[in-house]
Amino acid sequence: MSAQRRLQILSNHLLGRTSEDLVSRQATAANNSDVSASYASVDGKPNSYGRVHGAVSREPTNWRRIPIVSREELTDVIYEKAIGEGIAKITINRPERRNAFRPRTVQEMSWCFGDARDDPEVGVIILTGAGDLAFCSGGDQSVRGQGGYVGADGIARLNVLDLQIQIRRLPKPVVAMVAGYAVGGGHILHMICDLTIAADNAVFGQTGPKVGSFDAGYGSTHMARLVGQKKAREMWFLARLYDAHEAHRMGLVNTVVPLDKLEEETLVWCREMLRNSPTALRLLKSALNAAEDGQAGIQELGGNATLLFYQSEEGNEGRQAYLEKRAPNFSKFKRLP
Numbered sequence: 001m002s003a004q005r006r007l008q009i010l011s012n013h014l015l016g017r018t019s020e021d022l023v024s025r026q027a028t029a030a031n032n033s034d035v036s037a038s039y040a041s042v043d044g045k046p047n048s049y050g051r052v053h054g055a056v057s058r059e060p061t062n063w064r065r066i067p068i069v070s071r072e073e074l075t076d077v078i079y080e081k082a083i084g085e086g087i088a089k090i091t092i093n094r095p096e097r098r099n100a101f102r103p104r105t106v107q108e109m110s111w112c113f114g115d116a117r118d119d120p121e122v123g124v125i126i127l128t129g130a131g132d133l134a135f136c137s138g139g140d141q142s143v144r145g146q147g148g149y150v151g152a153d154g155i156a157r158l159n160v161l162d163l164q165i166q167i168r169r170l171p172k173p174v175v176a177m178v179a180g181y182a183v184g185g186g187h188i189l190h191m192i193c194d195l196t197i198a199a200d201n202a203v204f205g206q207t208g209p210k211v212g213s214f215d216a217g218y219g220s221t222h223m224a225r226l227v228g229q230k231k232a233r234e235m236w237f238l239a240r241l242y243d244a245h246e247a248h249r250m251g252l253v254n255t256v257v258p259l260d261k262l263e264e265e266t267l268v269w270c271r272e273m274l275r276n277s278p279t280a281l282r283l284l285k286s287a288l289n290a291a292e293d294g295q296a297g298i299q300e301l302g303g304n305a306t307l308l309f310y311q312s313e314e315g316n317e318g319r320q321a322y323l324e325k326r327a328p329n330f331s332k333f334k335r336l337p
């Protein structure tokens with residue numbers, strides 16, 4: 001630590017500056033320039049991390065349309081990847097129905113999430129809705145039949161439940177980018193995403209009890225973990241809608257930004273995550289899931305442990321010994337405390 005920095009800290013201490021002062025000065029620095037709070041020092045100048053890495057770019061990105069190989073043409077969803085950066089974007093594209101999903105929409109989202117998971121170039125995935133009026137208004141009530149939502153094959157499905165699990169277990173961060181309504185099953189989709197960036201016109205809530213529906217899975221239990229039991233019961237029992245700032249206060253969203261800055265800010269968050277260790281993020285996601293998901297969560301975390309072990313010398317010694325028909329020599333591997 002430089003002498004100047006020590007003096008600064010000492011003088012902050014003697015002058016009685018609180019950590020709130022520092023946070024607010026950092027926030028001011030972030031608002032006044034492209035130095036975000038994480039990279040700004042107490043004086044608003046870049047800190048040592050900021051000097052090495054620079055500020056996260058706020059430049060718009062260039063999106064390239066991605067065909068899903070050997071799948072049918074996408075009709076309900078737009079799938080794109082940012083050129084030259086590891087960001088995929090899945091856009092529910094039914095704005096005339098406030099981006100309500102039908103079985104086909106869910107199927108297409110699932111194909112795209114599968115592609116993004118498998119693509120080693122992709123590190124972060126954005127889920128959003130077309131237009132400014134809605135992220136997603138949940139299940140398309142006009143195709144709701146008995147037992148679920150009915151697709152072209154005439155079969156009733158609740159396949160969004162499988163999609164929730166797919167997003168939950170996807171070993172890369174998924175960010176909900178929300179403008180307008182995120183209600184019903186659309187609200188659950190944003191909750192299941194790892195992070196939510198909300199535009200200031202976003203509106204959140206559950207409508208199920210008003211239209212004869214409910215989600216007693218992640219839709220209620222994960223919600224209670226996010227906002228607490230009392231608030232979750234309020235959201236479900238009264239089926240009220242909440243504006244973006246209220247949702248932020250409740251812990252439903254990570255930040256609220258002006259509508260015209262929504263994609264810019266979401267890209268900054270994605271780029272910031274892309275700078276960090278992908279394995280650290282993968283393990284953190286599965287650990288946070290494991291704390292809530294019981295045996296299925298342990299299975300996911302355990303799979304990640306195996307993935308790491310397979311990359312180790314010790315793991316490879318076992319495989320090699322088997323292939324060479326000899327006894328493995330595990331004695332060279334230390335038993336760490």
Ligand SMILES: CC(C)(COP(=O)(O)OP(=O)(O)OC[C@H]1O[C@@H](n2cnc3c(N)ncnc32)[C@H](O)[C@@H]1OP(=O)(O)O)[C@@H](O)C(=O)NCCC(=O)NCCSC(=O)c1cc(O)c2ccccc2c1O
Binds near residue numbers: 096133137159184186
């Ligand atoms: C979202 C709204 C609050 C928006 O209101 P606004 O006034 O802005 O717009 P309109 O109401 O005029 O809508 C424009 C246009 O879109 C149609 N539309 C909107 N949402 C849907 C929808 N979900 N399904 C079908 N159509 C929709 C609307 O009819 C208009 O069309 P016109 O032809 O009339 O012009 C408001 O639209 C609204 O409240 N929408 C309904 C929200 C809702 O109740 N969603 C369903 C909740 S249940 C659910 O999502 C659900 C799905 C699942 O798959 C589950 C699976 C397992 C368990 C539970 C599940 C579950 O609960």
